[in-house]
């Protein structure tokens with residue numbers, strides 16, 4: 453008997469209710485858009501939580517941060533709808549200023565949302581991505597992982613009278629240690645359409661470059677998945693995730709290779 457057989461990795465595509473937590477508007481589409489479309493297409497309900505207002509997402513000195521935040525909110529609603537996501541919660545932390553790690557300032561609202569929505573899968577950025585330099589990404593990732601663990605505990609985080617809820621899995625996107633390979637040939641165009649809805653972020657030559665980057669990345673991941681026997685021989689495009697259960701996420705010396 454191996455530990456991996458004792459605590460197997462759950463199948464992300466079996467999730468029926470998904471709470472998808474992203475640092476900024478567009479991270480969901482960029483990191484997992486085709487998988488989100490596949491999940492909603494298979495009948496899953498996906499709800500987004502956007503942690504920051506996205507007000508730093510420009511190189512144009514003439515764009516006012518508040519105005520950009522409002523624009524990006526509209527773009528996010530449009531992008532989500534393309535992927536079959538109708539509901540978005542906004543935490544409105546200022547862009548670039550997500551509080552460090554698993555602090556209660558961010559963890560408590562996330563625990564409340566997990567208990568309120570009661571998803572079987574929570575999705576967040578992998579906070580253990582080597583060389584990730586954007587603090588909003590690793591800080592949100594750590595807070596999400598901590599919240600998945602704490603949401604199942606009584607009573608330290610009893611907020612708003614909501615009872616404990618332990619999601620079946622945390623699926624981390626933008627990961628360097630994937631254990632889950634989703635073939636996304638059928639929903640790739642939806643992902644691209646959803647990213648393109650973020651017009652303030654993607655337009656002109658930079659969008660052409662981004663499309664190309666994403667395609668090559670998905671092809672490389674597909675080649676890796678096929679070689680490992682984790683995708684069909686004709687799978688062309690793959691998105692990857694590190695999926696763990698709450699039990700995997702604490703004092704687990706083998707988690708890196710699970």
Ligand SMILES: [Zn+2]
Pocket residue numbers: 475476479589
């Ligand atoms: Zn981001």
